[in-house]
Amino acid sequence: MIERDNEALSSGIAGQEPGTRGRGRLRDVSRSLPIALLRTREAVMRQFRPALRSVDLTEQQWRVLRALDSVPEIDATGLAMATFLLPPSLSRILRDLEKRHLISRRPDPADLRAWVISLTPEGRTFIDAAGVPIETIYTELTERIGKERLDTLMQLLRDIEQDLNAASTDEDDGAPEEPAE
Template identity: 40%
Template sequence: MAIPRPSLTLTLLQAREATMAFFRPALNEHDLTEQQWRVIRILRQQGELESHQLAQQACILKPSMTGVLGRLERDGLVRRWKAPQDQRRVFVALTEKGQQSFVAMSEGMERNYLKIQQQFGEEKMQQLLGLLNELKNIKP
C-alpha cells in the first residue's frame, strides 16, 4: 500500500488556523468576523472596488459576500452604490467609520504580527510570504 504524500492543502489550513489564533481575540473584541476584517483591510489598501473584485481578493464566495457587505453597511463601515451607467456593477468603499475601525485595530494587529515573527523569524516570514505569493499564481 502506498504511503500518501503530506497534504499541502491540509497543511496550509492548519498553518492558517495557527496564525489566526493570534488575531481572533482582537476581531472578537471589535465584533468583526474574519471575513469582515478581510474586506475592511482590502478596501483600506485598495480603495473603492467592484464587489466581484473584492470577493475575489478576499476569497469570499459572491453569495457570502452579499451578507458580509450587508452587515458592514448596516454597521456603517462600508457604503455600496450602483454604477449610474450600468446598474449591474456594484461598488464598495470604506466609510469614515470603516477607516477609523481599521486604524483602531491596526496597532493590535501589528503587535500580533510581531508575536508571530518573533516565534517564526523575520527571514523565514519573508521567505514564506514570497513562496506563498508564487504559489497563489500557479494555474491548473
C-alpha cells in the same frame, strides 16, 4: 479522543510508516499539502481571532475591510475575488458592515445592476483602531517565527501561487472557494 485520532493521522495509520499508505495510491494525510496549509492557517488565525472578537468582527469581515482599505473603491466581483469569498457570503457581510456604517455601496454608473463599494470615514477610523492590536500580533509572530523565515515564507507562497496559476490548465470557473470559518 480527537487529539489521539489527529495524532494517528499525523504519525501514520495502524503501524504504517509516516508518509506511506498500504494501498499505495494516496499519500498519507500528514503529507497532504492542502491539509498542511489548512493546519498552518488555523494556527495563524488562532493568534488573530481574539483581537477580531474584541472589535466584534469575523475573519471574513476583516478580510473585506482590509481589501477595501487598499483601494479607493471596488465592485462586488472584484471584492469577492480579492477576499476569496463567495458572492452570497459577501452580500451578507456587506449588509452587516453597511449597517455598522463601516462601508458604503452605490450603484456602478457603468452597470446599474452592479455595486461599487468603499470604506466610509468611520470605516477608515475603525480599521486604524483595530489595526493596532493586529499589528502587535504581527510583531509577536515575527519575533516567534523570525523575520527572515517569515519573509522567506511569504515569498515562497507568492512564488507557488504564481507558478500554479501560470500552469493551471483546468477549466476552473474562477470562483473562489470560501475557507472554513
